[in-house]
Amino acid sequence: MFDIAHILDVLIESYPLFMKGLWITLKLTVVSILIGTGIGLIFALFKISGIKILNWIANIYIALIRGTPLIVQIFIFYFGLAELGISAFWSAAFGLAMHNGAYIAEIFRGSIQSVDRGQMEAGRSLGMTYGLTMRRIILPQAFKRALPPLGNQFIIGLKDSSLASFIALSELFSIATTQGSRTFDEMTYLIIVGLYYLVLVLLFTLLVNMLEKKLSAGE
Amino acid sequence: MKKEMIKIENLKKSFGDLEVLKEVNLDVHESDVVVLIGASGSGKSTLLRCINFLEIKNGGKIVIEGEEVDPKSHNLNEVRQKVGMVFQHFNLFPHKTVLENVMEAPVMVKNQDKKEAEKEARVLLEKVGLSDKADVYPAKLSGGQKQRVAIARALAMKPDIMLFDEPTSALDPELVGEVLATMKELAQEGMTMVVVTHEMGFAKEVADEVVYMHDGQIWERGTPQELFNNPQEERTKDFLSSIL
Ligand SMILES: Nc1ncnc2c1ncn2[C@@H]1O[C@H](COP(=O)(O)OP(=O)(O)OP(=O)(O)O)[C@@H](O)[C@H]1O
Ligand SMILES: [Mg+2]
Numbered sequence: 063m064f065d066i067a068h069i070l071d072v073l074i075e076s077y078p079l080f081m082k083g084l085w086i087t088l089k090l091t092v093v094s095i096l097i098g099t100g101i102g103l104i105f106a107l108f109k110i111s112g113i114k115i116l117n118w119i120a121n122i123y124i125a126l127i128r129g130t131p132l133i134v135q136i137f138i139f140y141f142g143l144a145e146l147g148i149s150a151f152w153s154a155a156f157g158l159a160m161h162n163g164a165y166i167a168e169i170f171r172g173s174i175q176s177v178d179r180g181q182m183e184a185g186r187s188l189g190m191t192y193g194l195t196m197r198r199i200i201l202p203q204a205f206k207r208a209l210p211p212l213g214n215q216f217i218i219g220l221k222d223s224s225l226a227s228f229i230a231l232s233e234l235f236s237i238a239t240t241q242g243s244r245t246f247d248e249m250t251y252l253i254i255v256g257l258y259y260l261v262l263v264l265l266f267t268l269l270v271n272m273l274e275k276k277l278s279a280g281e
Numbered sequence: 282m283k284k285e286m287i288k289i290e291n292l293k294k295s296f297g298d299l300e301v302l303k304e305v306n307l308d309v310h311e312s313d314v315v316v317l318i319g320a321s322g323s324g325k326s327t328l329l330r331c332i333n334f335l336e337i338k339n340g341g342k343i344v345i346e347g348e349e350v351d352p353k354s355h356n357l358n359e360v361r362q363k364v365g366m367v368f369q370h371f372n373l374f375p376h377k378t379v380l381e382n383v384m385e386a387p388v389m390v391k392n393q394d395k396k397e398a399e400k401e402a403r404v405l406l407e408k409v410g411l412s413d414k415a416d417v418y419p420a421k422l423s424g425g426q427k428q429r430v431a432i433a434r435a436l437a438m439k440p441d442i443m444l445f446d447e448p449t450s451a452l453d454p455e456l457v458g459e460v461l462a463t464m465k466e467l468a469q470e471g472m473t474m475v476v477v478t479h480e481m482g483f484a485k486e487v488a489d490e491v492v493y494m495h496d497g498q499i500w501e502r503g504t505p506q507e508l509f510n511n512p513q514e515e516r517t518k519d520f521l522s523s524i525l
Contacts, residue, residue, distance in 0.1 A: 183335055184372035184431075188386035188438055189362035198389060202376050 064253070072250050073257075076241060080258060083237035088262075090151065090233060091220045094158035098219070099212070101159060102166025107196075109171045120167065127164035133225050135161055140229040154226035162219050169215060173208040174200060206277050213270035217263050224259075234258055283310040286346055286442050286473045287332060293340035294327055301327045303497040304341070309442075312471040316484040316505075319494035320520060325477045328494070329444045332475065333364040346441060362390065365435030369447040371427040373419040373434070379406065380415040383434045390438070398437075405433040409463050425456030429463050436467075443467065445476040479524065485509060493517050 108120035127135070139157035140150065148156075177200050185195030227236030238255035242248035287309040294302040301324045309315050317325045330336040332343065334350070334357045343350050350360050374382050383402035387393040393401075406412050409429040419427055428448055435443060445464065449457040461483050468474055468487050478484065484491050484505055491508040493501045493516075501508065501517045512518050 178370075178372070180368060180370055180372035181374065184366075184368065184374070186335060186358075187333055187361055187364075187366035187368075188435070189358045189390045190386060191358055194389055198385065199374055206376070 069250055069253055072247070073254050076237075076251070076254065079237055079241065080234065080254070083232055083234040084258060084262075086151070086231065087220070087223055087233040087235075090155055090158065090223045090226060090231070091216070093155045094162055094223070095216050095219050097155070097159035098162030098166050098215075101163030102168075102170050105163065105167035106170030106174060109167065110174055124164045124167060127161055132158075132161050132222055133228060136225055136229060150226075150229050150231050154223075154229060154231055158219060158223060158226070161222070162215060165215055165218075166212065169208050169211045170204065173204040173211075176207055177203045209270065209274055209277065213267070216270075217266060220262060220266070221259060283312065284346070285309075285344070286311050286313075287475070288344040289328075289332070289341065290344075291341035292328070292331060292338055292343065294324075294331055294336060294338050301497050302331070302338075305497070305499055307492065307499060309473060309475060311473055313489045314468045314474045314476065314487050315490045315492060316488040317475065317477045317492050317494060318479070318481075318484065318520070318524075319500075323494040324497040325494055326446050329366070329446050329475060329477060332442075332444060333361050333366055335366075358390070362438050363440055364442045364444060365438060365440035366444045367428070367431050367435055367446065367448050369450050371419075371424070371431045371451075373427055373431055375419050378416050378418055379411065379422070379430050382419070382430060383437045386434070387437050402433070402437060405436055406430075408436075408466075409433045410459075423456060424452045425459045428452065428460045432460075432463055432467070442473045442475070445474065445478070447477050447479070449478065449480060481509070481524065493520065495520070 105120040105123060108116040111117065136154060136157040139160070140153045143153035143156065144150075181199050181203065182192075182195055185199045186192070190198070223233060224235035226233055227239065230236070232240075234255055238251040239248075242251035245251075285308055287307065289305055289307040292302055292305040292307075293300070305324075305328060307315075307328075317328065319325050327336055331338050332345075334352055337352050345360055345363065350357075374385065377385060380399065380402055383405055384395070384398045387398045387401070388395055403412065403415065406415055409432055411426060411429055411433070414422060414426060414430070419430065422430065432443075432448075448464065449460050452460065457480065461480060464474070464476070464483070465487050476483075476488075486505075488505050490502060491505050492499055493508065493512075493514075495516050501512060501514045508517065509521065512521060
């Protein structure tokens with residue numbers, strides 16, 4: 063059923079096209095995870111602040127994002143931001159960032175709360191402010207613990223970025239579908255694009271493992 | 282008359298419905314070592330934590346070095362710089378080396394020059410006998426060494442008062458001595474100290490005053506002589522016989 067020689071031929075032949083898509087996918091993923099990490103950190107701090115109104119804002123945000131399909135969110139961002147003259151790339155990036163942000167907020171909240179209470183008390187007893195203790199003592203430890211689930215979220219984010227094909231962004235997946243329907247050879251292109259994602263995920267997993275080892279060195 | 286470093290009047294603290302401190306009065310003078318003893322749950326830790334405002338009192342007055350501290354209007358971070366604290370579980374910063382642990386607050390809070398802070402940190406590590414551990418992470422230390430680093434870290438802020446909450450309770454018995462020795466040395470240098478401990482030997486030898494707490498109140502206080510050899514209250518007698 064699978065003609066491996068044929069798949070290899072198409073793989074080599076379509077390589078330049080997929081590289082363009084790959085570049086967009088990577089940009090989209092990295093940008094949306096970076097912004098998402100910022101958003102996640104802010105909402106995580108809201109959640110643990112003990113300030114009711116901030117708590118509420120964070121809870122509503124997380125409930126909205128988790129309670130609706132990502133594709134709906136991407137379209138809302140796309141149509142909403144298009145009116146402001148924002149490109150498809152950036153509306154997809156913001157949509158994915160907001161989406162990742164909700165999950166990353168929960169990751170950070172968990173990892174911050176897993177740091178022993180005594181750490182905050184030790185910082186405060188030395189005259190450090192809440193903010194300073196958070197920044198210098200709690201967050202570095204929390205971030206280290208958040209790294210495995212963050213890596214996992216990055217992988218989810220990478221695969222989720224394929225939904226941006228619905229708003230006409232020529233990332234990896236949309237290259238596969240357009241090429242597939244142009245050549246009536248959908249299956250071959252789907253297998254190829256699957257391979258691209260697989261390799262990306264494996265490379266990224268390796269990178270996270272290395273980073274984790276490096277960070278835990280010494281302690 | 283020695284300077285009054287801590288004065289507490291009618292201090293009250295509750296957690297929800299639970300009244301943990303009921304009208305506590307206490308005064309601690311300069312260079313004095315006050316040892317707090319009492320059964321589990323009697324409020325010893327809560328009293329210490331109120332003194333450096335890790336817990337906020339519900340009533341009464343706390344005067345630190347002659348100045349009444351109102352948590353609402355005072356900068357508590359400044360008050361805490363004068364009152365160092367050592368915890369039962371050390372609470373060292375695991376992602377920082379021993380030297381960085383000691384330097385952190387002087388550099389970040391007092392904006393002390395890094396070189397100068399390092400020099401002072403090394404002097405303190407020398408003092409607690411851990412010069413050779415400066416570049417090690419806390420995970421590589423024994424409990425006794427951790428606690429001595431914690432003492433050095435607190436001293437780095439040059440506090441006028443040191444609070445110790447069961448500093449040796451989490452240690453293997455053979456490591457208790459080294460920490461008590463460090464504390465004794467500190468006492469001899471004239472540090473004002475409030476110490477919660479079950480080490481009665483330390484209390485007898487070092488304390489100027491022993492305070493027995495029961496049920497959120499100061500039940501009896503006196504010199505180690507008075508309290509250990511001639512307690513006046515039945516409860517104190519019971520407690521002392523239960524721990525000896
Ligand atoms: N944050 C808190 N929330 C609720 N209850 C608390 C809190 N901290 C302390 N308590 C309660 O207050 C009482 C006194 O506690 P505290 O820790 O001051 O006692 P202690 O004398 O230090 O005891 P131990 O010898 O066990 O350390 C206990 O009943 C404890 O459960
Ligand atoms: Mg206690």
